[in-house]
Amino acid sequence: MKTRITELFGIERPIIQGGMHYVGFAELAAAVANAGGLGLITSLTQPSPQHLADEIAKCRKLTDKPFGVNLTFLPSVTPPDYPGYIQAIIDGGVKIVETAGNNPQKWMPLLKEAGIKVIHKCTSVRHALKAEAIGVDALSIDGFECGGHPGEDDVPNFILLPRAAEELKIPFVASGGMADGRSLVAALALGAEGMNMGTRFIATKDAPVHENVKQALVAASELDTRLIMRPLRNTERVLVNAGVDRLLEKERTLGPAVTFADIAPEVAGVYPRVMKGGEMDAGGWSCGMVAGLIHDIPTVKALMDRIMDEAEGLIRQRLARTLPLVPA
Ligand SMILES: Cc1cc2nc3c(=O)[nH]c(=O)nc-3n(C[C@H](O)[C@H](O)[C@H](O)COP(=O)(O)O)c2cc1C
Numbered sequence: 001m002k003t004r005i006t007e008l009f010g011i012e013r014p015i016i017q018g019g020m021h022y023v024g025f026a027e028l029a030a031a032v033a034n035a036g037g038l039g040l041i042t043s044l045t046q047p048s049p050q051h052l053a054d055e056i057a058k059c060r061k062l063t064d065k066p067f068g069v070n071l072t073f074l075p076s077v078t079p080p081d082y083p084g085y086i087q088a089i090i091d092g093g094v095k096i097v098e099t100a101g102n103n104p105q106k107w108m109p110l111l112k113e114a115g116i117k118v119i120h121k122c123t124s125v126r127h128a129l130k131a132e133a134i135g136v137d138a139l140s141i142d143g144f145e146c147g148g149h150p151g152e153d154d155v156p157n158f159i160l161l162p163r164a165a166e167e168l169k170i171p172f173v174a175s176g177g178m179a180d181g182r183s184l185v186a187a188l189a190l191g192a193e194g195m196n197m198g199t200r201f202i203a204t205k206d207a208p209v210h211e212n213v214k215q216a217l218v219a220a221s222e223l224d225t226r227l228i229m230r231p232l233r234n235t236e237r238v239l240v241n242a243g244v245d246r247l248l249e250k251e252r253t254l255g256p257a258v259t260f261a262d263i264a265p266e267v268a269g270v271y272p273r274v275m276k277g278g279e280m281d282a283g284g285w286s287c288g289m290v291a292g293l294i295h296d297i298p299t300v301k302a303l304m305d306r307i308m309d310e311a312e313g314l315i316r317q318r319l320a321r322t323l324p325l326v327p328a
Contacts, residue, residue, distance in 0.1 A: 014194025019070020030062030049084030068096030123151030146176025147288030165191025181310020210278030222292025243283030
């Protein structure tokens, strides 16, 4: 399948694996790259720029296809060593970066001078337009249904994507709620040039996370996510569990007075406990509503083959059949 996104990144299939904390390691990024998509290593999971450099080197051993790195810019009192991480990306010869969180303007000259293509992930048309104006090459538009941080506007992809298509000149992919060939065809119909998946890629044999996490995704329905940290205007969509229920109870009781310190036990340091330790009740970890569409744990390759077969079947058969072949 050829779209502006496959052309831009030199990939065979318009499918991206979004940056994921404690999931986006070399093994997953390489599996996605080897299956023809764009896999991303998540930099901030690596404790230092040297660790990121090692992870990039490891990924290079696992694939000779293009892969990228996610750089998430979080508001923080003591920011991570972003210049160091960017240097590791440049020195590692990585040519594609997914930025997310805050506007990447400050880092654009550095990335562009190194010949890096930037895809920025955002949750609103206004942020997308801003990113386009500062020179990013592509966008990943994250709808309200997404796992992770959906922003505060709550616009789902059925509206957000066509709105993005109305306004943007650069190519974008649909992110949030994407799971299968139906998602891909719908994304293309709504104006996107491909799709970005997070949650779906966790429930694969190649995802280097605890088996309990994968089983929890298969067991979950579309009703099992919750929005946490709304009062802090740092909303995150997570899979419900005992820790998340405790957190939400605190948010209810403390109301607008709730602070990060109040809920820290249910959010700080939770990722390694869940993803490595399989402690499913530890607290909030990102998960999309798309969990309701996840029923199995295939390899990344089998998943992506199935998506492409289903998408092709939909386009060539189901959709084509709606237009009877009547001579004009
Ligand atoms: C477990 C998990 C961790 C994530 N961590 C990050 C992250 O560190 N940086 C980032 O930009 N996005 C992160 N995301 C968001 C994904 O990259 C992607 O945008 C999102 O999952 C898309 O929605 P979906 O889950 O419905 O596919 C994370 C998502 C999940 C599920």
